[in-house]
């Protein structure tokens with residue numbers, strides 16, 4: 001295991017489980033002090049197992065950024081080196097079935113709360129040298145049916161990433177995102193048992209398998225490291241080739257005779 005984050009501080013939102021927990025584990029394993037933040041009280045156990053501090057808070061609440069900042073200050077973790085905006089929720093429906101409450105919730109948690117937290121933490125990020133890594137999704141990059149609220153929020157995250165790379169570059173802060181494909185986490189565990197989901201979302205993956213959280217965490221850790229010092233504004237699909245070359249198990253298209 002490399003040792004890229006000794007003496008660095010990191011904040012991972014949605015750190016209780018899934019990709020966030022794997023990211024906190026990876027950053028901590030490489031020497032970082034990591035504050036794990038999550039809505040779920042279980043975040044305390046995930047953090048304790050890593051020997052790290054935690055905070056249980058709903059990041060969509062108006063006072064969340066102030067509470068996160070207070071926790072970072074209390075743990076003597078400022079200036080912050082690495083901000084990983086990972087917390088998110090699923091539950092999209094097609095547009096016709098998406099009422100305003102559902103749309104508002106998906107966009108509020110997955111996009112607005114990320115923008116608010118970032119805005120309030122940027123003054124406390126290390127300058128130069130700070131790193132922001134956001135979680136978009138393949139559904140933020142492609143137009144898949146039935147995902148409207150989630151998809152527009154995750155597309156917003158991709159654009160927020162590019163836009164902030166422009167704004168924060170002069171301060172020496174890089175801003176990047178990953179766009180995961182299908183990852184085995186509590187968010188997807190029910191769907192992964194559904195044969196229709198397997199046919200539509202798993203079978204077309206060129207690498208012919210789903211991803212484990214540690215594979216996403218490895219790319220997040222790269223973007224948070226000095227190795228990625230000249231990478232900013234990138235949205236990297238970590239999807240087994242899905243967005244580049246989605247295929248079906250059907251035969252290749254027949255050659256066209258003109």
Ligand SMILES: NC(=O)c1ccc[n+]([C@@H]2O[C@H](COP(=O)([O-])OP(=O)(O)OC[C@H]3O[C@@H](n4cnc5c(N)ncnc54)[C@H](O)[C@@H]3O)[C@@H](O)[C@H]2O)c1
Pocket residue numbers: 013014015016017018019020037038039040057058059060086087088089090109135136137138179180181182183184185186187188
């Ligand atoms: N699993 C996948 O296939 C997949 C694919 C693409 C993108 N993503 C994205 O990756 C990120 C992590 O997803 P995951 O699969 O690990 O999901 P997960 O549901 O396992 O973990 C998400 C965590 O975020 C926390 N969270 C949600 N809303 C919150 C809030 N308001 N305040 C604080 N914490 C909150 C949850 O409690 C949970 O612990 C999300 O942004 C998700 O959209 C996941």
